[in-house]
Amino acid sequence: MIKFIPLEPALPIRNVVLREGKLSLDECHFPSDTMEGVFHLGYYVGDELACIASFHPQPYGEFTGTGYQLRGMATIEKYRGQGIGNQLLNFAIVYLRGQKANYIWCNARKKALQFYKNLGFEVISDEFEVPVNGPHYVLYVKIQ
Ligand SMILES: CC(C)(COP(=O)(O)OP(=O)(O)OC[C@H]1O[C@@H](n2cnc3c(N)ncnc32)[C@H](O)[C@@H]1OP(=O)(O)O)[C@@H](O)C(=O)NCCC(=O)NCCS
Numbered sequence: 001m002i003k004f005i006p007l008e009p010a011l012p013i014r015n016v017v018l019r020e021g022k023l024s025l026d027e028c029h030f031p032s033d034t035m036e037g038v039f040h041l042g043y044y045v046g047d048e049l050a051c052i053a054s055f056h057p058q059p060y061g062e063f064t065g066t067g068y069q070l071r072g073m074a075t076i077e078k079y080r081g082q083g084i085g086n087q088l089l090n091f092a093i094v095y096l097r098g099q100k101a102n103y104i105w106c107n108a109r110k111k112a113l114q115f116y117k118n119l120g121f122e123v124i125s126d127e128f129e130v131p132v133n134g135p136h137y138v139l140y141v142k143i144q
Pocket of ligand 1: 017018051073074075076079080081082083084085086087107108109111112114115116118
């Protein structure tokens with residue numbers, strides 16, 4: 001089941017999945033987590049939070065209309081490859097379309113590119129390096 005969730009339950013998953021469990025939970029906050037309009041989604045399997053993603057109202061480059069940055073997209077290891085991330089992001093796309101948002105963008109790890117392409121995202125940058133996390137691209141999907 002997909003739910004809007006507070007930030008706190010997402011922090012341990014951000015840490016384990018995206019930061020190799022090396023940070024304190026405090027260090028797993030993004031500066032933009034406190035922005036007006038931020039929301040977090042979680043996919044629950046029973047009582048267990050399996051997948052998370054955060055959406056920050058944030059324009060990118062020259063794109064017009066309302067843009068959201070997708071951050072902290074993560075599925076815990078045992079639930080990967082089952083379509084859960086795809087469902088969560090599809091939910092967000094439909095929800096944000098209803099909110100009259102125009103596009104979603106993200107800095108995506110190279111190894112997750114196909115996951116985003118499956119959802120209609122396209123690459124809009126050259127490859128760039130993020131310290132510790134490796135090669136990334138900026139991805140964009142127009143939602144209306
Ligand atoms: C990237 C990530 C969030 C994807 O989450 P997920 O829940 O495994 O995503 P899905 O299961 O929807 O899709 C993953 C793969 O499973 C496949 N899949 C298997 N069964 C599926 C189903 N029933 N429906 C849709 N896709 C399915 C998809 O084709 C996809 O393969 P691909 O990426 O090679 O195209 C997850 O792998 C993850 O947390 N990785 C580590 C952290 C990370 O890299 N995060 C992204 C940072 S940019």
